[in-house]
Amino acid sequence: MSLAFVFPGQGSQAPGMGRDLADAFPIARETFQEVDDALGQNLAKLMFEGPAEELTLTANAQPALMAVSVAVCRVLAKEGGFDLARRVALVAGHSLGEYSALTAAGTFDLATAARLLRLRGTAMQKAVPAGQGAMAALLGAEAEQAAAICAASEQGEAGREVVQVANDNGGGQVVISGAKAAVERAVEAAKAAGVKRAMLLPVSAPFHCAMMAPAADAMAEALAKAAMAHPAVPVVANVTAAPVSDPDAIRDLLVNQVTGTVRWRECVAAMVAAGCTTFAEVGAGKVLTGLMKRNAPEATALALNTPADIEAFLKGA
Structure with missing residues (x-):
């Protein structure tokens, strides 16, 4: 069995996200506090309580979703001794989820990822005037x-x-x-x-099209200054649907991703072709788990979201 971790994108956020993880696991609380400190905002309160309209704002939803995904990974490591570098063959994320995947694999530290996603969300929102x-x-x-x-x-x-x-x-x-x-x-x-x-x-904006060019420019500038390491496992990039491990290549792909197509169907096919038979969606919601049943019906798809999900996964891992 070859395992892939996949990380959700925007649309999976909902008030209450991450709250049961914070209640159950100190490492999850520490993760959310680290993101709050990096952003100078009580994002955790917004995640736990809403309101939904504020949580859905792109600049909030992007770091919030990443925070939940990374919290799950840290819980797996802390509570179950789960070694992502040894146990997971490939990682991939849908749009902003690519940052979650890279953070889980060690390319970005958590604070850097949170600040990049805050900038990414703000820049994408500003790129096109409302209504256009x-x-x-x-x-x-x-x-x-x-x-x-x-x-x-x-x-x-x-x-x-x-x-x-x-x-x-x-x-x-x-x-x-x-x-x-x-x-x-x-x-x-x-x-x-x-x-x-x-x-x-x-x-609120036309994401992943040429109109996002101003946001791509903003991300190019920010990523040029961001510390990046080789990921512990290769990440299957949205815009090429191919594994990549070189930080310079990853940087360029993340810039291209702002205006490019998220080739998720092909990303899944690439992971299946590489031998992945089990796909765990790490973080909020079950959107990618549902898509996996369409894209790779022969594979095992599961969601790692709640403490019960994590317990069941660690028992079978």
């Missing part, structure tokens, strides 16, 4: 069809407008992103093409 961008889910579409729909929808009355595939999640779930008018045209085109369901998403 949009994202939409195309359910029942594959990436190639979605890309063709985007290409045909770029030209509008105002000229050429960005719309591109943001997330290829697999299992017929593709998310597109770009200028609001172009995304709306793509939604209508998808419906006309017989896509099962096409709908705008309630997001």
Whole structure:
């Protein structure tokens, strides 16, 4: 059995996240305090109690999700003697989850990751004025069809407008992103093409498209100054769907990720091809566990979120 750890992205946050871990494990409380100290904010209180609207803000959700994922990894190590470097073959994360994966594997220290994600969230929010961008889910579409729909929808009355595939999640779930008018045209085109369901998403900015270029520039500057080490295990990068261990390459890939497609379907396929048969989603929610059942139905998929999840995993590990 070859084990991969996967780390969730934005959308998995919810009030109450991490609270049961903090109640059960001192190392989890220490982890959340370390993030709070790095950010100069009581993020843990927001995670535990909400309100949901504030937790969902990109600048809060990104470090919060990373904090829960790293807390789970630290609990596994402290309570169960689980050695990630020895027991896990590959790590990968969905969008911001790539930072969680890299932190779990030792590329970033926790405080650095928290500050990078705070900057990333703030920069992504500022990159496009409110109301100018949009994202939409195309359910029942594959990436190639979605890309063709985007290409045909770029030209509008105002000229050429960005719309591109943001997330290829697999299992017929593709998310597109770009200028609001172009995304709306793509939604209508998808419906006309017989896509099962096409709908705008309630997001605050058009993530993972060319309109995020100002945020990519901000991350390039921040990552150039950030201390980075070789990860203890290779990380499968979002934008290449291939394992990488060199810090300089990782830095470039993280910059490209801001405007590039999250190739999650291909990331999972790469991990399966490398021999991974068990996938543990480390952190809040079960979004990736659900996707795993579509992308790799022959694999074992499980979520490590609650103290009970952790106990059961350590018993079987």
